Each structure stands twice: as structure tokens, then as C-alpha cells.
Amino acid sequence: MMTRLSKITATYLGAATAVIEQLFARSCGGTHPHAAEKMSAKPTVSEFQEDWEKAKAARNAYLAE
Helix, strand or coil, X not given: CHHHHHXXXXXHHHHHHHHHHHHHHXXXXXXXXXXXXXXXXXXXXXXXXXXXXXXXXXXXXXXXX
């Protein structure tokens, strides 16, 4: 995979990274000790679908640039 590193378009990476970091933070929210109050609130299927659509949109925007 490192042979593909030079093909990454760093100019457009920031926007995609911002979306993915937000989704990652949401997905890891229940695994951190300070998030105990969030552990009882399970995400819904529609929330997962919304997150998946956001991830796909970020990827598509990156690839389109």
C-alpha cells in the first residue's frame, strides 16, 4: 500500500478527513470511559445508514477532485 502513497491528493484530503474523523469519533463514543452515559443510547439503523452515506459522499467528493 505504501507504493500508492504518492497518489494521494493531499489538497483534497482535508475535507474527507474531517468527515471521517467525525464518524470515527461517533463510532468510538461508547468505548471510552468518559462516555459511560452514551453507552445506553444505541444508534439506530437509520443513523448507521446516514453515517455510511456521509462516508460515501466524502469519498466520492475526494475521488471527483
